[in-house]
Amino acid sequence: MTDQHPSAPARAQSGTSGVQHVTERHEDNFTVVGNHLAQHPDLSLTAIGLAVHIQSLPAGSPIGIKALTAKFQEGEIRIAAALRELETHGYLTRARERLQSGRVVTRTVSYNKPRTTSPEHRPASPLPRPVSPPPRTEAPAAKPCRTAADLLTGLRTADSRLLLSERDVHRLAPQVSAWLERGVSVTAVERTLTSDLPQVPIKHPAAFLAHRLTTLLPPPLPA
16 A cells, blocks of 8 residues: 655745735725835835834824834834935925924824925924015025035035035035024034934935934024
């Protein structure tokens, strides 16, 4: 009698290796995510996962760094870096707003499709002044922009991790100009951007500086 071995492993159905999908239709409690995010060539795995988590949350859910670190094993540095990546690639915007009560809050907007043609994210404007400022001419506006570009270009002398491309300098210059137009000196802006830098490598210096310029922007001087 010939021995039988019913438990012997089945022969592989395919001659190639790689993932095989078992796909079942979701009826409820699911989130649709585009491949432009799930397979993004430049985002880190942490940023992709964080974006999916944020997109799955109901409106009004807290997604500050402290709230996220309380929920996940990643520390503040990795989560903060992932949030900056999502801002850089158009999946997230964060802006600090001053309410009529004087309280400052952070407004966060998540995009399921990246903003590719929208203007760079800027903090919300302060409450309207009683008197509108006089219109500015083109000539005075050129000087702050040139000063801002020189300031950004020179940051690498303070820390080599803050080396920016020419494109990043042009993109960040208007944000630096906003500081200068509010009466902040060049030295003060440089100090804000170069002090208390993280000890870890700064993978995206442009996003790091944009975050500081946005979140630390001082209010205008009283009229």
